[in-house]
Amino acid sequence: MSVKVLKDKVILEHAGSSVESTLSYRALSSICCELTNCSSSSVYFYGATVTSWNYRGKELLFLSKKSFLDGTKAIRGGIPIVFPQFAKASDPSAETAALPQHGIARISNFELLEDLTDNESVSVKLGLGDSQISESLRKDWPKKFKLIYTVTLKDGTLKTDLTVTNEDSTPFDFQALLHVYYSVPDVSKLSVEGLNNISYIDKVNNYATSIDNDQFVKITQSTDRIYLNVPTEIVKIHLSEDLKEGFSLQRNNLKDIVVWNPWIDTAKSLPDFDDDEYKQMVCVEPGHVSDYVNLKPGESWECGQIIEYKP
Numbered sequence: 001m002s003v004k005v006l007k008d009k010v011i012l013e014h015a016g017s018s019v020e021s022t023l024s025y026r027a028l029s030s031i032c033c034e035l036t037n038c039s040s041s042s043v044y045f046y047g048a049t050v051t052s053w054n055y056r057g058k059e060l061l062f063l064s065k066k067s068f069l070d071g072t073k074a075i076r077g078g079i080p081i082v083f084p085q086f087a088k089a090s091d092p093s094a095e096t097a098a099l100p101q102h103g104i105a106r107i108s109n110f111e112l113l114e115d116l117t118d119n120e121s122v123s124v125k126l127g128l129g130d131s132q133i134s135e136s137l138r139k140d141w142p143k144k145f146k147l148i149y150t151v152t153l154k155d156g157t158l159k160t161d162l163t164v165t166n167e168d169s170t171p172f173d174f175q176a177l178l179h180v181y182y183s184v185p186d187v188s189k190l191s192v193e194g195l196n197n198i199s200y201i202d203k204v205n206n207y208a209t210s211i212d213n214d215q216f217v218k219i220t221q222s223t224d225r226i227y228l229n230v231p232t233e234i235v236k237i238h239l240s241e242d243l244k245e246g247f248s249l250q251r252n253n254l255k256d257i258v259v260w261n262p263w264i265d266t267a268k269s270l271p272d273f274d275d276d277e278y279k280q281m282v283c284v285e286p287g288h289v290s291d292y293v294n295l296k297p298g299e300s301w302e303c304g305q306i307i308e309y310k311p
């Protein structure tokens with residue numbers, strides 16, 4: 001178990017030997033994990049974005065080959081953090097209305113606070129406060145806040161936890177979401193289980209509210225849905241039609257779930273996404289986005305997710 005601190009990221013290693021190179025980290029990590037049966041994960045300081053979760057040589061998170069990784073644009077893939085606004089605020093009078101799409105966290109540099117490793121897991125804690133964000137973002141959302149983000153890697157499990165603290169003298173409103181991009185061998189074989197009979201806002205159908213009773217959500221076209229107040233304890237993402245390989249998602253205090261795949265036309269319009277990559281990914285994003293959390297001065301709010309991989 002180890003935590004390696006590089007210039008732009010931290011690398012978590014769950015058993016096995018360590019990986020030194022930054023440039024070809026994903027390729028080297030994959031070989032290394034295959035040889036040693038280990039898991040590894042890397043977390044950029046930029047956005048505290050987890051960009052890789054490698055399980056015994058298999059990469060489980062999608063990262064676009066066209067993603068910017070130089071801090072000039074949010075990372076396209078992995079797990080960007082959305083805070084304090086999901087998408088653009090629809091209400092122009094919202095406190096977060098001036099912020100760019102998906103807010104501040106994914107485009108700000110976090111700092112490493114500590115690494116915590118025990119016999120079973122390896123973990124890092126990163127922090128972001130208002131004094132660390134750019135002048136213009138501070139102008140757009142002039143609140144004093146602290147985010148603490150903890151990424152924990154165990155064998156077959158990735159856990160990410162976010163704590164938001166209001167360090168201001170007045171209450172503020174926010175939304176939060178963990179924008180997970182799963183790597184998928186073939187999106188046409190994918191299904192998401194646990195979202196049937198739950199109302200969703202269909203962003204590709206004029207934000208109409210819909211409901212499906214199919215046991216599995218299949219991705220066959222541009223998909224952008226906000227499932228509201230999802231009661232399901234464990235949401236499953238099946239990677240194959242025999243339902244053997246996949247992920248189980250458990251949420252803490254994140255009531256909504258967004259399911260997104262840009263499909264071909266949107267993929268073509270995104271400068272940091274390759275035209276065909278929509279076939280290799282799906283986003284299943286637990287969040288609190290259908291309304292705002294109102295946080296009083298001095299108070300903290302916690303949320304998180306545990307993703308378990310079943311080979």
Ligand SMILES: O=P(O)(O)OC[C@H]1O[C@H](O)[C@H](O)[C@@H](O)[C@@H]1O
Nearest residue numbers: 101102203224225258259260283
């Ligand atoms: O392109 P981005 O700003 O990273 O957003 C990517 C996507 O994020 C979420 O899944 C939203 O529901 C989508 O509407 C959005 O297109």
